[in-house]
Amino acid sequence: MRVLAAMSGGVDSAVAAARAHDAGHDVTGVHLALARNPQTYRTGARGCCTLEDSRDARRAADVIGIPFYVWDMADQFHESVVDNFVAEYAAGRTPNPCLRCNEKIKFAAVLDRAVALGFDAVVTGHHARLGADGLLRRSVDDGKDQSYVLAVLTRAQLDRAVFPLGDSTKAQVRAEAAERGLAVADKPDSHDICFIADGDTRGFLERRLGTAPGDIVDSRTGETIGTHNGAFSYTVGQRKGLDLRVPAADGRPRYVLSITPKTNTVTVGPREALAVDVVTATRVIWHGEPTPVECDVQLRAHGEVVRAEVTVEGDTLTARLHEPARGVAAGQAIVAYRRDPGGDAVLGSATITAGVPVSSGPAEPAVAHA
CATH class of the missing domain: 2.40.30.10 (Translation factors)
Known part of the structure; x- marks a missing residue:
């Protein structure tokens, strides 16, 4: 089978590509350049959109012995993931950008291009399995399972997906990478949101949406007990960073219960109200x-x-x-x-x-x- 291996520059995707190659598939590696300006995205080992990641992916492909290319998908990523992320927060919702990236980029734009170029499937380093019945299943490594962020895939997309790591733990993947001589064997996993360079989600949203002062209201009394600079900065269940002026009568902490963009109001209340x-x-x-x-x-x-x-x-x-x-x-x-x-x-x-x-x-x- 002729397959395209999406190589992020991390240990998982490198081992997935190597396993696909060992299985006898005709494998081509591709790194997705997702940043319009890579210097503005995370640097070092914390991200998945950096120049370092591209170089790590290329070196891994060389060790495996497969062709390697870089595809510029920055515009698609910005429109489908980054813009969606901002719009969802503006509407009072809490998006999952990794899920959207899998849906719109890795298994839509990439898969469509791969099929057009004659590839049969896309290989990724996600920790998930595909059963004989075609259903997506959890990884054997519960702590690394990624079936949640892949569950948005359609039947047609799953039919052209290959997840070689679903039967292995992360420790096993790292050990295998070391045995194969892959330099990324000990590379830390990426964390947080790759397109927010400093990890400051509130600041990122404020730079794009501007400030919009509004009230924070107590659900039990209807009293305004604080203010905010933008309802988009909050998510349901949040406790920290509320900066409330009036303590609760019972002295207990309060949590965000709802966000109403129409009135720019954040409503807070006791934990049990969640x-x-x-x-x-x-x-x-x-x-x-x-x-x-x-x-x-x-x-x-x-x-x-x-x-x-x-x-x-x-x-x-x-x-x-x-x-x-x-x-x-x-x-x-x-x-x-x-x-x-x-x-x-x-x-x-x-x-x-x-x-x-x-x-x-x-x-x-x-x-x-x-």
């Missing part, structure tokens, strides 16, 4: 059996797993949680998993639109308001 037992979502990708179905749902990357009854009707997914969850934010993904002996299988995913508080009726969204 609890929701119904989650609604849209932009549904569903691979599983007809619903309703009992399954596990994950509401954030590396977040808690909750048992739920999931129903899909058209482009709307509704999850009725068996136990309340906290910090459910609009814009994040909800991913449904079926418990299987061979590893949890992804049934589908959708983008969260709202969560219903435990004490509320179905008409009271708790996550974000337009």
Whole structure:
């Protein structure tokens, strides 16, 4: 099989490319240049869009013995991921840029170009598995599992995806890289958001959206207890950085409960008010059996797993949680998993639109308001 190996410059993608080559595939490595100005993105080992990463990927391809190219996808990345990230925060939602990058760049723009050039599939270093039934499954390494950010892929995209690392732990991958003589064997994993050079998400958004002072309101009293410079700086479940003028009557900390861009208001309240037992979502990708179905749902990357009854009707997914969850934010993904002996299988995913508080009726969204 003729495959294109996406090589980020990290240890995972290098070992994935090497394994594909060992399996007898005709492998070509490609590094995606995603930064319009690489110097403005993270430097050193902390990022995935740097000049150093490009060089590391090229050196790994040389060791493996495969052709290597750099594809400039900066414009597509900026439009599909960076602009989307800013727009989602402006709308009071909390996006996941890694998920969007997988959906729009690695398994849309890259895959489309690869197929047009005659490649059969795209190989990546994601920690996930594809079962014999074609369903995406969790990695054997729970701590590194990336099925959550891949669950947005369509059936057609999964059919042309290869994930060679799903049956290995991260420690095993590093050991193998060292045995192969790959210089990236001990390279630290990338963290945070690759296109925010200094890690200051609030500052990044403020530079693009400007300041927009507004009120922070107590959910119980309706009193204005603080101000902010932009509701986009907050996410549901946030506790730190609220800078409230008036302490709570009971002395307990308060958390962001909802964000209303229309009035530029951030509403805060007690931790228990974050609890929701119904989650609604849209932009549904569903691979599983007809619903309703009992399954596990994950509401954030590396977040808690909750048992739920999931129903899909058209482009709307509704999850009725068996136990309340906290910090459910609009814009994040909800991913449904079926418990299987061979590893949890992804049934589908959708983008969260709202969560219903435990004490509320179905008409009271708790996550974000337009």
